[in-house]
Amino acid sequence: MRRADIISGMVLIVFGLVMLFIVIPTQIDTAPDGFVSPSLVPNMMMILITFLAGLLIITTIRNKAKETQEDAAPPISKAELVAFLKLGSVFAIALMLYLWVAPLAAGIAIIVGSLVALGERRPFIIIVMPTLILFGIWLLFYKLLGTAIV
Amino acid sequence: MSLSMKRSLMGTMVALAVGWTGLMPAMAADYPTKPITMLIGYKAGGQTDLVGRATARVMSEQLGVPINVVNKPGAGGAVAAAGLQREDADGYTIMFHANSVINTAPFLMKRVTFKPEDFEYAGMITAYQAGLVTQKDAPFDNLEEFVTWAKANPGFSYGSLSPASRMTMDQISQKEGLDVNIVPLKGGGDMINAILGKQVVLALSGGIHNNYPDEMKMISALTTFRHPSAPDVNTIGENGYPIGMDTRTVLILPKGAPRDILDTLANALKAAETDEGFKKIVATANVPIMYFDVDASYKEMQDSYTSNGAIMKNAGIEPK
Amino acid sequence: MDYLITGFYHVLTPSTLLWVTVGVTLGYVLGALPGLGKATGVAVAIPMTFYLEPVTAIAMLIGIAKGSGAGSAVSAILLNTPGEPSSAPTALDGYPLARQGKAQKALKMGLFASVIGDFISTLVLIVLAAPLARYALLIGPIELCAILLFSLTFIGGLAGKSLIKGLIAAAFGVFFATVGLETETFIPRLTFDILELDSGISLVPMAIGMLAIAEMIVQAGNMKKLDAETANMYSKGRKKEDNIVTASDWRRSLPAIFRGTLIGSIVGILPGLGASVGSFLSYGATKKASKTPEKFGTGMIEGIAAAESADNAVVPSSFIPLFALGIPGSVIAAILIAAFVLHGLTPGPQMFQKQPQMVADIYAAMLCASVILLAVGYAGQRLFSQIIRVPIRLIIPGVMFLCCIGAYMDSSSVFSIYVMLFFTVIGFIARKLDFSFVTFLIGFVIGPNLELTFRQAIQILDQQAINLIYHPIAIIFIILTMVTVVWIARGSGSSKRAAKAAEVDK
Numbered sequence: 013m014r015r016a017d018i019i020s021g022m023v024l025i026v027f028g029l030v031m032l033f034i035v036i037p038t039q040i041d042t043a044p045d046g047f048v049s050p051s052l053v054p055n056m057m058m059i060l061i062t063f064l065a066g067l068l069i070i071t072t073i074r075n076k077a078k079e080t081q082e083d084a085a086p087p088i089s090k091a092e093l094v095a096f097l098k099l100g101s102v103f104a105i106a107l108m109l110y111l112w113v114a115p116l117a118a119g120i121a122i123i124v125g126s127l128v129a130l131g132e133r134r135p136f137i138i139i140v141m142p143t144l145i146l147f148g149i150w151l152l153f154y155k156l157l158g159t160a161i162v
Numbered sequence: 163m164s165l166s167m168k169r170s171l172m173g174t175m176v177a178l179a180v181g182w183t184g185l186m187p188a189m190a191a192d193y194p195t196k197p198i199t200m201l202i203g204y205k206a207g208g209q210t211d212l213v214g215r216a217t218a219r220v221m222s223e224q225l226g227v228p229i230n231v232v233n234k235p236g237a238g239g240a241v242a243a244a245g246l247q248r249e250d251a252d253g254y255t256i257m258f259h260a261n262s263v264i265n266t267a268p269f270l271m272k273r274v275t276f277k278p279e280d281f282e283y284a285g286m287i288t289a290y291q292a293g294l295v296t297q298k299d300a301p302f303d304n305l306e307e308f309v310t311w312a313k314a315n316p317g318f319s320y321g322s323l324s325p326a327s328r329m330t331m332d333q334i335s336q337k338e339g340l341d342v343n344i345v346p347l348k349g350g351g352d353m354i355n356a357i358l359g360k361q362v363v364l365a366l367s368g369g370i371h372n373n374y375p376d377e378m379k380m381i382s383a384l385t386t387f388r389h390p391s392a393p394d395v396n397t398i399g400e401n402g403y404p405i406g407m408d409t410r411t412v413l414i415l416p417k418g419a420p421r422d423i424l425d426t427l428a429n430a431l432k433a434a435e436t437d438e439g440f441k442k443i444v445a446t447a448n449v450p451i452m453y454f455d456v457d458a459s460y461k462e463m464q465d466s467y468t469s470n471g472a473i474m475k476n477a478g479i480e481p482k
Numbered sequence: 483m484d485y486l487i488t489g490f491y492h493v494l495t496p497s498t499l500l501w502v503t504v505g506v507t508l509g510y511v512l513g514a515l516p517g518l519g520k521a522t523g524v525a526v527a528i529p530m531t532f533y534l535e536p537v538t539a540i541a542m543l544i545g546i547a548k549g550s551g552a553g554s555a556v557s558a559i560l561l562n563t564p565g566e567p568s569s570a571p572t573a574l575d576g577y578p579l580a581r582q583g584k585a586q587k588a589l590k591m592g593l594f595a596s597v598i599g600d601f602i603s604t605l606v607l608i609v610l611a612a613p614l615a616r617y618a619l620l621i622g623p624i625e626l627c628a629i630l631l632f633s634l635t636f637i638g639g640l641a642g643k644s645l646i647k648g649l650i651a652a653a654f655g656v657f658f659a660t661v662g663l664e665t666e667t668f669i670p671r672l673t674f675d676i677l678e679l680d681s682g683i684s685l686v687p688m689a690i691g692m693l694a695i696a697e698m699i700v701q702a703g704n705m706k707k708l709d710a711e712t713a714n715m716y717s718k719g720r721k722k723e724d725n726i727v728t729a730s731d732w733r734r735s736l737p738a739i740f741r742g743t744l745i746g747s748i749v750g751i752l753p754g755l756g757a758s759v760g761s762f763l764s765y766g767a768t769k770k771a772s773k774t775p776e777k778f779g780t781g782m783i784e785g786i787a788a789a790e791s792a793d794n795a796v797v798p799s800s801f802i803p804l805f806a807l808g809i810p811g812s813v814i815a816a817i818l819i820a821a822f823v824l825h826g827l828t829p830g831p832q833m834f835q836k837q838p839q840m841v842a843d844i845y846a847a848m849l850c851a852s853v854i855l856l857a858v859g860y861a862g863q864r865l866f867s868q869i870i871r872v873p874i875r876l877i878i879p880g881v882m883f884l885c886c887i888g889a890y891m892d893s894s895s896v897f898s899i900y901v902m903l904f905f906t907v908i909g910f911i912a913r914k915l916d917f918s919f920v921t922f923l924i925g926f927v928i929g930p931n932l933e934l935t936f937r938q939a940i941q942i943l944d945q946q947a948i949n950l951i952y953h954p955i956a957i958i959f960i961i962l963t964m965v966t967v968v969w970i971a972r973g974s975g976s977s978k979r980a981a982k983a984a985e986v987d988k
Binding site: 208209211212215216232233234235236237238240241244245270271273274317319322324325328343344345346347348351352354355356358359361362373374375376442443446447448482 | 893937
């Protein structure tokens with residue numbers, strides 16, 4: 013966690029400065045006289061974040077506690093990163109299907125895609141589970157509650 | 163419940179029947195043949211949403227097809243209106259909304275560039291009773307008395323809900339030389355809190371003050387007409403400030419919707435005027451019914467767009 | 483009182499009871515499904531109520547609200563995917579308990595705390611609605627600003643191991659809340675010319691992404707470990723006391739429940755705070771009162787009791803300003819206004835004068851809903867607790883799908899899905915780097931109101947700080963905030979020591 017803290021502190025400082033000097037001035041107009049500036053709070057928060065990020069780096073470096081085993085392991089394990097990428101691509105595929113094909117296809121893609129991505133290989137489950145969930149949702153919202161979702 | 167089920171079942175069957183006759187363009191003569199989607203640009207539960215749902219019910223009975231209400235909130239309705247522009251102009255996607263999204267929003271928001279001629283209109287049904295309101299026991303009853311009081315009490319607080327309501331007070335205070343603290347408020351509930359809790363002396367109400375006849379009074383109507391709920395109170399125009407702006411609920415369709423579809427919808431809308439259930443609902447919410455047919459709606463949109471634009475320009479309000 | 487007795491006669495008819503039960507069950511199921519919740523449930527049910535009698539319709543809506551409040555604890559405890567921010571503190575101790583094989587104990591405690599909090603708060607509503615609402619009006623922007631400041635500091639001081647990181651997360655929460663049109667000038671802030679962002683980032687898809695989907699990704703990455711744990715949990719053989727709330731659990735939890743109910747009831751009356759603030763404050767107060775605060779987050783039953791009782795106590799008491807003044811105190815109250823008007827009732831002081839019987843009927847229905855909630859929840863938890871046996875591999879797809887539906891329904895547009903995914907990424911990173919997403923959410927929820935009330939306060943005080951002396955309530959909370967800051971500054975040192983001690987224990 014030690015290294016992660018220092019790196020995230022540095023990233024946050026860069027982020028805060030970019031926001032303060034580039035993004036906020038270009039994205040928030042100035043108000044006419046007599047108004048509180050609309051960028052007051054966003055600026056305050058970014059100054060606070062930049063300051064705290066600096067503090068985080070300093071306290072982490074000064075706090076010379078020896079590296080425990082927990083600290084040595086990277087905060088995001090390889091398996092988690094893989095899961096992140098796998099499920100991320102499932103969402104990407106589903107979104108493309110939503111935009112270019114149909115919402116229903118996107119719904120099926122989310123369920124089937126993540127089942128397959130997580131290692132489910134039994135055809136029975138892959139067919140039955142989306143059918144059951146979609147039917148249940150259709151029954152609940154469209155029939156029982158009389159509301160359309162899409 | 164069972165009624166709605168029967169209806170949506172019928173709708174599905176009708177939709178299926180239409181589906182297999184092919185994808186030929188919807189014939190206006192037998193419009194409507196399938197369920198209609200009604201967009202509302204506010205979250206479920208607000209006053210406009212409520213009137214919209216009540217309208218949808220009446221129109222659905224008149225037209226014989228279900229009308230599904232879909233809430234698509236964002237930017238005071240501009241998100242829904244922009245979405246509507248991308249829909250087919252076949253009369254199956256309509257929007258029920260305050261006409262302020264077209265006749266006021268473009269003057270306040272730079273990215274909203276709607277003009278009245280970007281849409282078609284199938285009638286208006288209710289009006290909003292905006293006005294300047296204060297506590298029932300306030301020591302003034304009309305705008306002149308208020309100005310006299312305000313001169314004697316500099317540093318009073320005024321509750322403002324938007325740049326437009328701030329503009330109203332700016333116009334008055336500039337002319338009369340008043341010293342006012344403008345307190346920003348967010349939404350009608352916040353306004354009620356501020357008035358009942360005596361945090362502010364005066365505030366702009368979009369009409370909700372009618373629910374508090376024992377607690378609040380209106381000293382000036384901000385519309386061009388006197389309010390049916392308070393016919394004795396002057397309009398702001400009668401007070402000498404030509405800044406009255408009207409807001410009405412209107413049925414909006416995408417550009418290019420055929421005239422006979424608009425008329426069919428407007429006729430169905432007219433039924434709401436006399437529908438007992440609808441009248442009861444709007445009476446409870448204190449919303450006056452003011453029906454306009456297709457031609458009158460177009461004229462009202464054009465006129466209000468022009469006059470609102472002039473008022474905002476005079477007041478020096480720039481779209482943000 | 484006579485009205486109330488007549489009210490019970492009116493409500494205790496098969497058809498009304500049926501609809502209340504339908505409402506409670508629907509709410510409970512929607513609440514228990516990750517990604518769907520309170521707001522979805524009530525909004526979806528409004529069209530239904532067109533066809534019901536006024537009292538029945540309103541009772542059903544209230545049933546949905548109550549049911550979903552209690553139901554949201556289920557997904558928080560079993561899957562660590564709180565459907566709404568207000569049940570995030572429930573997950574802090576509920577999920578560890580569930581992983582220890584004590585899912586049913588946790589669920590039952592959650593349910594009991596919910597029902598008790600809800601029932602007492604309903605009684606408060608009935609007895610004190612009118613007079614309390616008048617006092618609540620004394621809480622103007624100045625007082626509210628001080629209270630918000632206090633809540634933010636108090637909650638901020640609790641979360642996470644590192645105070646600095648907690649504060650960074652809270653600052654980010656406030657920052658993201660500023661996106662959208664600024665209230666006073668309508669100047670767009672950080673919207674990158676996206677029209678959908680004008681009304682700001684919506685809480686529902688954001689919370690779903692941060693709380694539920696990000697958690698699902700982490701669980702997907704640790705699937706083998708979790709499944710092994712589950713297998714181990716059931717091979718060990720089960721003790722009966724893992725499934726029930728024992729007498730000693732009750733002893734530990736009752737004070738937390740009453741504290742939570744009190745906090746929840748007060749938070750509900752005040753405008754602009756909301757259920758999440760209630761449950762976090764209550765959780766924090768219980769942690770602070772405990773002799774072993776460092777054990778919170780590892781499966782302390784009173785943590786669940788504190789969070790759930792406050793979460794559910796907020797719902798009825800948020801109706802106090804609605805019934806007495808017509809001011810919606812919560813999302814549900816706002817939606818209920820529509821239901822009232824639909825049936826010819828104008829919420830507000832006139833309701834008591836014009837239709838006292840109607841009000842009494844609604845009160846009676848609310849009390850019945852509490853009792854029905856107990857029955858439905860008790861049956862439901864037995865069923866839902868089986869979920870924990872299902873391998874994670876099969877749970878994640880279902881949860882992800884439901885989350886998409888819940889997010890999508892917030893605005894009926896795919897933009898909500900983008901918001902959800904954006905905050906999924908942020909939530910995932912925050913989780914792994916130990917930035918508290920809890921303080922982030924609280925910052926996000928409180929931020930806009932803090933900014934608004936601060937500006938209002940400046941104007942009302944006529945730009946002179948000295949005018950504060952006319953606002954003693956505000957002064958009290960400002961002092962309390964300072965005390966809290968000192969307490970946090972000192973406490974963070976001692977909790978570090980405690981953490982080290984705990985390390986040695988291992």
